Amino acid sequence: MQNNPIRIGTRESQLAVWQADLVKKLLEDNGHAAELVFIKSEGDIDLVTPLYAMGVQGVFTRALDAALLNNRIDIAVHSMKDVPVQLPQGIVQAAVLERASYKDILVYREQFTEDSITQINHGLLSTDNQQLSSLLIGTSSIRRKAQWLNRYPGTVIENLRGNINTRLKKVAESQWHGAIFAAAGLERINVRPENSIDLDWMLPAPAQGAIMAVARDGDYNILEAFAPINHNDTAIAVKIERDFLSALMGGCSTPISALAEVTPQGILFKGNIISPDGSQKVAVERTFSKAEADNAGTLAGHDVLEQGGREIVTAFKNAK
Template structure:
């Protein structure tokens, strides 16, 4: 049995809550962990959108380096923040059971209740595009920082509203906002999922974390990430997706949106789990085929 593993994580309150959740789950199986906090570029740079300065890798590259250098044994990530193409030396080994996948609207009960020209803060291209698709009059401005920082900016009146992941709020014990239902508002791919990355080929650590892997969550996250890969999406590409796995089959919904919200292409598919990757790839191709040249230009080279 592998014990006393070094668990790498970012140092935000949410990241630490997730790391402690993983450590607690492993402890049930006799594996103890030392939590090692790694400061990432994404934590240090707060005045610009991630898409402008390197994308999702800014949350993960320092953790990947610590993993490969053996300063940590595994890393815990919010899976929606993990780039689609992993570092060559890194593998995704386990997923915790998925939490609430929805976004919560903070500062107002409904989008319709916002005044004309209201200022909404977000750094997410997906959320910005979804907002503009429904309310083109809204003014979208960048809002970054941890959950407490963003809630404080709303409370101070700097913005009329923002959107936060329900899973993160729940993990921090914060009861705030109004959930947007999935049928109307798809989440980011892998939202609500916490994953574990290990060094590729590290069988001992892989075996240890496999004991806490949730198979349905793992399958859903991999399918949503496959959708991103099939679209050739990057950090600028507004994409929403959700795979629901149950009883050996998958219901998958996906959406691509122009950055200015003027076009949305949405589709869904249902398939046995064994054939779901092909079904997801076909859906991605269908959405791109239906899209205007302007929307297609947001994907690929």
């Protein structure tokens, strides 16, 4: 039994605090006292450098890892897609919460729909507005950039860093057509603008929309407290997605997307890797049985490597 309140470490952004509060509430529902401890991360301090250029993995997670290992907190709560697939020595997964929307969405500044954006990009929409001759889209995610350019070649991609509120403000003040966000982030803190559409053709980052709690290895009181709040189907899906990522590259901030959906008919998996300029894409779509879950991500990753993905990985690594 855990006696002292469970110290939940979190970053200070509104989304991070919302996610940590959810964990606190779930713990309290199960009879555990808990409190939040705020920790600043490198990813929050440097708001300019694109994430993929920061050179290290885990810019959002390392400060929390250190707090965990130094026993300043008992649990760290993360957006799972920000967590490197290889957890640091001494840190283990305690729970994965039920996934929210995994979708990427386009927040657009004016009355553009995806249809009109497609038309604009293909020069089909007649307009006198000079601005529309080339699309300007904000994102600092190399994965979103690669997918967008693959679908809409010729778009100019603008760097867009910062927490959700900063980014929304930047888009509103920009001259861009729009910017790409994770639906989950905006919806959780209730700031998804009306001018937004789900990008159904875009595959999410591995584990997008999932929340992960990590603990010290061997801290059995904590691991026991978190077992009941683990969502099994989500945990299975995100493990497959992260195995796919590992099989291809093993890093975050890569142009690799993956989505596994656990359904009564089996596990539906889709994944891809796209060269950062959008010109080359290798995609896989496979159905697995639940019994195959352990190897599904790795198998799908090997499919992609064999179908030309290896060349994209190599070029990406050499360009870094």
